[in-house]
Amino acid sequence: MQRTQFRDMACSIARTLDVIGEPWSPLILRDVWVGMSRFEQLQADLGISRKVLAERLGHLVEQGVLERRPYDARPRFDYLLTEKGTDLVEMLMVMARWGDRWLAGEAGPPVLYRHHACGQVAVVDPRCSHCGEPMHADDVDVLPGPGAAAGVPAAG
Amino acid sequence: MQRTQFRDMACSIARTLDVIGEPWSPLILRDVWVGMSRFEQLQADLGISRKVLAERLGHLVEQGVLERRPYDARPRFDYLLTEKGTDLVEMLMVMARWGDRWLAGEAGPPVLYRHHACGQVAVVDPRCSHCGEPMHADDVDVLPGPGAAAGVPAAG
DNA sequence: TCGAGAAAGTTCCTTCAAGGAACTGACCGT
DNA sequence: ACGGTCAGTTCCTTGAAGGAACTTTCTCGA
Numbered sequence: 001m002q003r004t005q006f007r008d009m010a011c012s013i014a015r016t017l018d019v020i021g022e023p024w025s026p027l028i029l030r031d032v033w034v035g036m037s038r039f040e041q042l043q044a045d046l047g048i049s050r051k052v053l054a055e056r057l058g059h060l061v062e063q064g065v066l067e068r069r070p071y072d073a074r075p076r077f078d079y080l081l082t083e084k085g086t087d088l089v090e091m092l093m094v095m096a097r098w099g100d101r102w103l104a105g106e107a108g109p110p111v112l113y114r115h116h117a118c119g120q121v122a123v124v125d126p127r128c129s130h131c132g133e134p135m136h137a138d139d140v141d142v143l144p145g146p147g148a149a150a151g152v153p154a155a156g
Numbered sequence: 157m158q159r160t161q162f163r164d165m166a167c168s169i170a171r172t173l174d175v176i177g178e179p180w181s182p183l184i185l186r187d188v189w190v191g192m193s194r195f196e197q198l199q200a201d202l203g204i205s206r207k208v209l210a211e212r213l214g215h216l217v218e219q220g221v222l223e224r225r226p227y228d229a230r231p232r233f234d235y236l237l238t239e240k241g242t243d244l245v246e247m248l249m250v251m252a253r254w255g256d257r258w259l260a261g262e263a264g265p266p267v268l269y270r271h272h273a274c275g276q277v278a279v280v281d282p283r284c285s286h287c288g289e290p291m292h293a294d295d296v297d298v299l300p301g302p303g304a305a306a307g308v309p310a311a312g
Numbered sequence: 313t314c315g316a317g318a319a320a321g322t323t324c325c326t327t328c329a330a331g332g333a334a335c336t337g338a339c340c341g342t
Numbered sequence: 343a344c345g346g347t348c349a350g351t352t353c354c355t356t357g358a359a360g361g362a363a364c365t366t367t368c369t370c371g372a
Contacts, residue, residue: 003358012255012259013182013251014183015255016255019259026173043349049330050333050349052329055330075339086293088254093296094250095168098168098172108303109168109302110301113297113298115289116297117289117290122286122287125288127281127282127288129278130274136246137242142267143267196320205361207360208358229367229368231320232319232320233320316371317368318369320366321366322364322365325361326360328359329359332353334354339346340347341345
């Protein structure tokens, strides 16, 4: 955990960072998403310290993003995405899309996504939930919502 | 910076984290996006240590996400989003969308987004770039791309 | 012309998190 | 009863974050 808590800011980005903003957390979620569900698998795949992995998994379970489910009479557990956690995966896809575009270089994207509905390899395309047109940074105005802190300028 | 470098992993999520994964970086980008462009503004708004803010801004400029532009004969600078940085904002919108849905509670979203094209308050909706249908976690298969590390199982 | 002021950092010290290796505990199969 | 495996926990070292004070550079007002 970074020393400063983001949880209490009136900003959904900050609150989200409080759940998955610690180092390794997005990579843990990625691994769980693609089917790695056990402590040893995650540790070996990521090369993360066992101590930190245990801390991160504990936090993610506590936040309701992962579920820790026993799969044996011995103390053996699968970590699985909850609905809340599954809903985070599209954020990972958007992150990956940015990395593919700006950081992958000559080699091209390390992974591709095939869309079930159309069967094609495709990328995620952010659209407006109301009209369906593209919704990028320059396509929106930001305004204070009902949960804005009173008197504080709008901030995320 | 977290101690372990994510840069060299064959994973676009990890590489993206190497650019904006340090504590505070997404919040700095959010602030720049909504128009805060100066060191003092950012420091006051975020409550971040001046030392860490200077480090983060330096990293973001070095990575090409922000531009540091003088606005005076004195040593005074505006920090502005580059095209690369502007392209990150949709990731912030997706993060905010998740926080709005899962963490905002009774109070509701701290900020709202009005879409220019239709004039309505709306949220970002991830769609398939090929067919336009929704593209969530369960709507895709992950497969190795051209940039996958040889012999390594696909990972992001 | 002198001093106050403001922006943008830099320095320095303390505290706490990450890395990493070794250790522990529960239960299985033989 | 015993070695093996998974899932952690403990402990020590290193380095990053917090935070306050200090520095630099130029402007402007008295």
